Amino acid sequence: MTQHLDPRAPWVISTHDLGRRPGSMRRMNLALPAPADIGVDMIGVPKDADVELDIRLEAVMEGVLVTGTAQAPLRGECARCLEPVISLTEVDFQELFFYSAEDAAESDSLLDGELLDLEPVFRDAVVLTLPLSPVCSEDCTGLCVECGVRLADAEPGHGHEVVDARWAKLQGLIPEHNNDQES
Numbered sequence: 231m232t233q234h235l236d237p238r239a240p241w242v243i244s245t246h247d248l249g250r251r252p253g254s255m256r257r258m259n260l261a262l263p264a265p266a267d268i269g270v271d272m273i274g275v276p277k278d279a280d281v282e283l284d285i286r287l288e289a290v291m292e293g294v295l296v297t298g299t300a301q302a303p304l305r306g307e308c309a310r311c312l313e314p315v316i317s318l319t320e321v322d323f324q325e326l327f328f329y330s331a332e333d334a335a336e337s338d339s340l341l342d343g344e345l346l347d348l349e350p351v352f353r354d355a356v357v358l359t360l361p362l363s364p365v366c367s368e369d370c371t372g373l374c375v376e377c378g379v380r381l382a383d384a385e386p387g388h389g390h391e392v393v394d395a396r397w398a399k400l401q402g403l404i405p406e407h408n409n410d411q412e413s
């Protein structure tokens with residue numbers, strides 16, 4: 231994690247004004263464009279969509295603690311009926327960015343000088359909240375397996391007389407016997 235951050239990248243935040251004195255604190259409200267590829271198969275945050283962030287930077291002994299909330303739009307497809315799903319997600323996150331790699335474990339985040347990169351923190355927080363099978367509504371009944379019509383849009387009681395051609399023949403040949411009521 232020795233790669234240098236680009237100070238002009240939208241998700242790279244400067245801690246210059248915060249300083250390093252433990253207890254020093256700053257709040258920031260930001261609107262940032264969503265990075266690409268935040269999502270799972272059927273749902274995600276569209277690239278460049280507005281992400282609203284409310285973050286607090288706090289200098290601690292080992293680094294800068296970032297606590298925040300992000301609001302982002304979601305777009306996807308209903309896993310049952312394939313209609314578009316549009317919603318909003320709100321995620322909380324907290325991450326300690328260490329000043330020095332010596333204090334940090336390999337998976338911890340590091341500051342690059344005065345800069346820190348919020349993008350991976352946001353990405354991880356959002357992806358965790360995404361449903362693997364998003365639905366347009368909890369009671370979405372999906373598609374008719376016979377004709378593919380969206381059942382929510384179909385006539386109530388939508389169904390098909392399923393008659394296999396071979397059965398049709400047999401039904402003509404064998405007289406009906408009223409077994410139905412016996413068992």
Ligand SMILES: [Zn+2]
Pocket residue numbers: 308309310311312313365366367370371372
């Ligand atoms: Zn649906």
Ligand SMILES: [Zn+2]
Pocket residue numbers: 374375376377378379388389390
């Ligand atoms: Zn149907």
